[in-house]
Amino acid sequence: MRVTVRFFASHREATGLSTYVADVPDGSSAAEVLRSLYRPFPKLESASGSVAFAVNRSQVNPATLLRDGDELALLPPMAGG
Amino acid sequence: MRQFSLTSEPLDEQMVTRAVSTPGAGGVVTFVGRVRDNARGHTVEALEYEAYPEMAEAVFTQIAAEAQSRFAIKEVAIHHRSGRLLVGEPSVVIAVSAAHRGAAFEACEYVIDQLKARAPIWKKEFGPDGAVWVEERP
Numbered sequence: 280m281r282v283t284v285r286f287f288a289s290h291r292e293a294t295g296l297s298t299y300v301a302d303v304p305d306g307s308s309a310a311e312v313l314r315s316l317y318r319p320f321p322k323l324e325s326a327s328g329s330v331a332f333a334v335n336r337s338q339v340n341p342a343t344l345l346r347d348g349d350e351l352a353l354l355p356p357m358a359g360g
Numbered sequence: 361m362r363q364f365s366l367t368s369e370p371l372d373e374q375m376v377t378r379a380v381s382t383p384g385a386g387g388v389v390t391f392v393g394r395v396r397d398n399a400r401g402h403t404v405e406a407l408e409y410e411a412y413p414e415m416a417e418a419v420f421t422q423i424a425a426e427a428q429s430r431f432a433i434k435e436v437a438i439h440h441r442s443g444r445l446l447v448g449e450p451s452v453v454i455a456v457s458a459a460h461r462g463a464a465f466e467a468c469e470y471v472i473d474q475l476k477a478r479a480p481i482w483k484k485e486f487g488p489d490g491a492v493w494v495e496e497r498p
Contacts, residue, residue, distance in 0.1 A: 286486070288495045289495070319484030330484050333412070333480065337418075338478070352412055355495060356495040357476070357480060357481060357493065358476075358482050358493075358494040359416075359440060359452070359479040359480075359482075360475055360476040
């Protein structure tokens with residue numbers, strides 16, 4: 280299945296991309312998709328220490344299973360305000 | 361004006377305050393967050409805000425709905441900047457109106473605390489010592 284991954288802030292700089300379409304096994308979790316990105320984006324592993332996940336714009340836990348066409352956002356520690 | 365936005369345009373504090381000032385609102389509390397000239401012992405010259413805009417506005421709406429259900433308030437407005445801001449520029453303006461001031465103060469604090477914890481917004485500090493993404497909560 281295909282999942283659109285969005286990178287922000289330190290993750291965007293680590294990958295050099297804002298979005299990336301990941302081809303992952305059906306039934307992958309958010310955390311599994313992240314791990315699959317360490318190969319194409321080695322710098323992401325050290326940059327993603329305390330990452331949170333959002334699927335289709337709602338925050339989810341790392342074990343959440345994804346579906347084909349989902350948008351998975353990797354959220355570095357937030358710092359609004 | 362819209363009650364919730366993430367915008368690259370300068371924030372107008374008075375306009376946000378007016379946006380919640382309905383006839384029955386005897387108390388309006390406005391919080392303005394500004395770019396400070398220092399952080400963790402370093403001089404700060406500018407901040408660059410980056411957001412996940414579609415989700416940020418949804419989170420603003422959700423936080424405002426929570427404030428409405430927890431406190432006896434009338435209106436909530438939340439506006440946050442994106443892009444590069446210099447020292448002194450407002451980065452966030454939150455206004456809450458209520459019949460009486462107590463609920464407005466409490467709700468305004470709730471909204472800014474939740475925004476800092478949950479809104480998908482990030483900032484990079486620029487200063488003479490270099491540039492760094494802020495990844496700790498004050």
